Amino acid sequence: MGEFRIRYNVxxxxxxxxxxxxxxxxxxxxxxxxxxxxxxIITGAGPVTIFFVISGFLAYVSLxxxxxxxxxxxxxxxxxxxxxxxxxLIACIIFFMITNESxxxxxxxxxxRYFSFLNMIIPSFCFDKWNNLYGFWTMGCxxxxxxxxPYLYRKMQNVKSSIIIFLLAVFxxxxxxxxxxxxxxxxxxxxxxxxxxxSPISTLYLFVLGMMSAFAYKRDYVGKMAMFFGIFLxxxxxxGKSGYVLWGGVTSIIVMIPSVDxxxxxxxxxxxxxxxLDRNSFNIxxxxxxxxxxxxxxxxxxxxxxxxxxxxxxxFSAELLSRILKILDRKLNFLKx
Numbered sequence: 001m002g003e004f005r006i007r008y009n010v011x012x013x014x015x016x017x018x019x020x021x022x023x024x025x026x027x028x029x030x031x032x033x034x035x036x037x038x039x040x041i042i043t044g045a046g047p048v049t050i051f052f053v054i055s056g057f058l059a060y061v062s063l064x065x066x067x068x069x070x071x072x073x074x075x076x077x078x079x080x081x082x083x084x085x086x087x088x089l090i091a092c093i094i095f096f097m098i099t100n101e102s103x104x105x106x107x108x109x110x111x112x113r114y115f116s117f118l119n120m121i122i123p124s125f126c127f128d129k130w131n132n133l134y135g136f137w138t139m140g141c142x143x144x145x146x147x148x149x150p151y152l153y154r155k156m157q158n159v160k161s162s163i164i165i166f167l168l169a170v171f172x173x174x175x176x177x178x179x180x181x182x183x184x185x186x187x188x189x190x191x192x193x194x195x196x197x198x199s200p201i202s203t204l205y206l207f208v209l210g211m212m213s214a215f216a217y218k219r220d221y222v223g224k225m226a227m228f229f230g231i232f233l234x235x236x237x238x239x240g241k242s243g244y245v246l247w248g249g250v251t252s253i254i255v256m257i258p259s260v261d262x263x264x265x266x267x268x269x270x271x272x273x274x275x276x277l278d279r280n281s282f283n284i285x286x287x288x289x290x291x292x293x294x295x296x297x298x299x300x301x302x303x304x305x306x307x308x309x310x311x312x313x314x315x316f317s318a319e320l321l322s323r324i325l326k327i328l329d330r331k332l333n334f335l336k337x
Contacts, residue, residue, distance in 0.1 A: 011054055011255060012278040018050035019281040023288045023311070026135065030292055031307035046247035048138060049206055051285075053251040055142065056210020057217075059149040060156070064218055070150045077146045080282070083325050085139055088286045089114055092134065095290065099297060105130055117143045120199050123184055127191020134289040137198045144200040145207040152208065156215045159224050166212055169205035176201035197244075206248045213256035222256055229253050276319070283318035291317060 025047065027033065062068055062076070093111060096103055103110065106125050113119040113130055120140030124130035131137060156162045181196045189195065196202060209229075216225035233249040277284070288311075295310040296302055 009274075011057070012274055014050050014251065014254065015054055015281050016274065016277045018047040018054075019277070019285050021047035022135070022285060023314075026289055027292070027307055027311075030289075030296070031302050031310075032304055033307065034304060046244075049244050049247040050251050051138070052141070052145070052203060052206035053210040053213070053248050054255065055145060056149075056207040056212075057214040057252075057255050058210075059146065059207075060153055060211040060214035061218070063150060063153040064214070073150065074146070079329070081139070081142060083328070084283050084286060084321060086115070087321065087325075088283075088290065092290055095294060103129055114139070120195070123187075123189050123195055125190050127189070127194050131191065132194060132198070134293075135285075137194070141198070141200045141203050145204065148204070149207075149211070152211055156211065159216075159221050159228075162212045162215050162225075163228060166205060166208050169208045173202050173205050203244070206244060209248050209252040210255070213252040217256040225256065226253055280315070280318040280322055283321050284314055287317050287321070288314045 059073075062073060063070075089111070104126075107122070107130075109122060109124075110130065113122050113124070114133070114136060117140055119131050119133075120137055131140075152165060155165055176199070177196045180199055180201070181192055184192045184195055212225060216222050229249050229252055233246065291314050292307075292310045295306050295313065299306050299309075
């Protein structure tokens with residue numbers, strides 16, 4: 001696995017780029033940013049799409065390890081997602097209690113959506129509060145992806161079966177989006193477009209794209225799969241579809257090309273930065289909007305100076321959280337032993 005990581009550090013770069021693009025997109029909608037940065041805004045579906053594709057790629061690689069049992073795979077995913085997420089959720093609750101911000105939920109489910117990872121399954125009449133608070137909509141998608149990953153892995157026996165699985169995921173996305181949208185519109189829910197485009201059913205095919213890329217890389221079918229992705233992308237672009245599809249397709253092609261080798265280990269300082277951001281990208285992603293709100297609430301300003309302070313605190317908090325969780329993990333393992 002060490003050799004794989006060194007050879008495939010392009011994934012680290014993609015993860016970092018996706019994380020920073022998500023943060024910048026959100027910060028432009030929150031803070032007063034200098035005009036010069038406005039020329040380089042990249043918002044929308046793209047950055048998160050990179051996360052989904054990478055997750056699918058790494059899920060396949062992990063399951064392809066003969067020493068990894070499905071149970072161990074699930075345990076690792078839970079340890080990766082749940083501790084950080086729950087601790088940050090608790091911080092969100094405390095912040096909302098301190099600020100006395102109203103979080104009324106007509107369906108009386110409230111925070112249960114987030115703790116049960118059902119925020120994108122159980123809709124709310126207030127999308128921004130109870131389906132996508134602080135960009136947590138992705139946390140309603142990952143559990144379904146990882147739950148299905150072992151089954152998808154077993155079904156990807158050859159190029160044909162992999163393409164069939166992908167096309168079924170695309171079909172589920174198209175049909176599922178129409179059904180979800182129709183139901184929510186009929187019930188007059190808020191944020192229908194958000195619920196439709198970011199639901200687990202609508203984004204599963206991106207995770208499958210990542211798994212297909214890993215299948216092609218590990219089984220030496222890069223040429224055939226790259227050709228399929230290219231044809232698919234051209235077809236979707238010709239039909240006027242882009243966004244998730246374009247970003248997902250390009251990312252899936254990049255990660256499966258063995259020749260892509262960014263040698264980050266040559267410069268020690270640069271290597272340290274990359275490893276720091278790569279290690280903390282998940283926590284940075286989860287923390288950046290909450291800490292921004294806290295800074296704005298304390299400093300009563302949305303200036304660029306506050307933005308810089310918020311970002312520095314995000315980096316520090318992400319590292320601190322990583323270290324706390326590592327200590328807790330060691331303590332728990334010691335008690336088990």
